[in-house]
Amino acid sequence: MPRAPLPIAFVVVSLLAPLHARAFDETFAAPLSPAWVTPRTEEPGAAVIVPATDRRATDGKVAQLVFPGHTDPAHGGPAWATEIRTAASFGYGTFEARLRTPRATRRTGLVSGFFTYFNDGADHDSDGIVDNHEIDFEFLASEPSSIYLTVWTEYEEVGGVESFRKTTRKVDLATGRTWQTPPGGEASYALVEVAPLSWTARRFRSSNAWAKYRFAWSAGAVEFAVDLEDGAGWRTLWTLTGAPNVVIPSIPAPLFFNAWHNVVHWDTGLDARVPGGKAILRIDAASVH
């Protein structure tokens, strides 16, 4: 989900940094290193705790991103997120994370994200819309068997009017049902149901069990996959192919994790409730290769 453009200071740093993908491995077993910028904790009571002890983690240690309960319902969107992001930008490569999402009630608008994001407020390709190169895994806490996958190349908001280009797939692993941006619908949020996944994981809830999530980003494709640690190994959720810069992002970007509240419930379109208590996104490990 796009947010406000990054500050100019960050843009300067990113332009000076090498633009090629490089190896990056984080286990969250020690306090965050300078590989990460200072965490964002916007809401009173928000926190980023690293390391936190978790016996289900590979190494017993995780990062906890805490989004507090009873926040102001008007504080919607990623601007109010509890968030961490890397100092460096990464280009084409395979991005992977082992994580467990927060629990929340059915009417809550809590979203957790594992994503790359670049938006410096400029229209680099001169198509009339600010470039927004972003690849998202997003989890709506009230639909814990579903995963939202989105690939963005353009986004701007002017006077409350949004203009963008993105392609989304939503998959419900418990049923295999799948919804996707229809061809030609890349400038809207509409999704239509398409053919189901060829497999299901009936008991999958991203808030109950640890799982590994990854996307492989190349010039002409983004392939999303999940390893539910059930013995089946990596299984593909979606392979999006298309023209570089038009369908597939081409600009290197930092890696982010966040938790935030959306005012409108993604599934029902109704007003969403804020969490009734602390919501915690737990991240065991993250890597880029």
Ligand SMILES: [Ca+2]
């Ligand atoms: Ca543009």
Ligand SMILES: [Ca+2]
């Ligand atoms: Ca760990």
